[in-house]
Amino acid sequence: MPCVTIRGCRIGEGRPKTILPIVEKTEAEILARGASFASLPVDCVEWRADWFDASADPAAVARCLTGLRQGLGKKLLLVTYRTKAEGGEKALSPIGYAEFCGWVCASGCADLLDLELFPAGETLPDLIKMAHQQGVRVVCSSHDFNKTPSQAEMVARLVQMQAAGADIAKLAVMPHSRADLLALLAATAEMADLHPETPVITISMGALGAVSRVCGEAMGSAMTFACAGKSSAPGQIELAEMNRILDALALPL
8 A cells, every 4th residue: 555654654554653633622722732742652643623712713723733833843733624514513614614724734834634525525626736735635534423334335435535636535434233343344455455546544433443443554544543631533542552552463564
């Protein structure tokens, strides 16, 4: 599988890279959380900007981005505005979503930008092009907090993200049975074996799906979300425990 290399971090090679979310509401809390993450053994920090009280204020967003970038050093910064339609905190119009993405790309602070497959719609290729022109890599994402689609549908969504130009394709779904979990893992393996053009991130949420967060190296998921305090989705494992499990499951070189 091709790697996406950012700041020396090779996403798609070896052990899944770990991500910690920031889900604070104020500028001070966001920057304090980022500073507390700077010394932790984690590869990437995700700022969930939909939690930010002042997410509609470009100056406030710019201050947070600048502060996070300065505080995180060599750690990767993924910026995400998760819309209400995809399980996030706030609804956002297509124009507002594009404006926010523009602020992030123009800041020069983000390494990665999350772009939602369905809310972005026809504007997705243009948003990806904008990000790439500013040197920002794109994680294209799709979330279903209600169910797990069929294996064929999950693969189709991930392939659609690749075709749109995403650097990394991400899918998170909710299982209601062991068969749902197995379908997500099978879709992940199918992507790695038959559609290896980009790394993928796949997640089966909740307690039932927790195993999907730790078996990425074997099944083909390149990154995994952990938590250190507040979590951003059900089923996230605490970072120290995640690192211990990933080390134990690491495949031989």
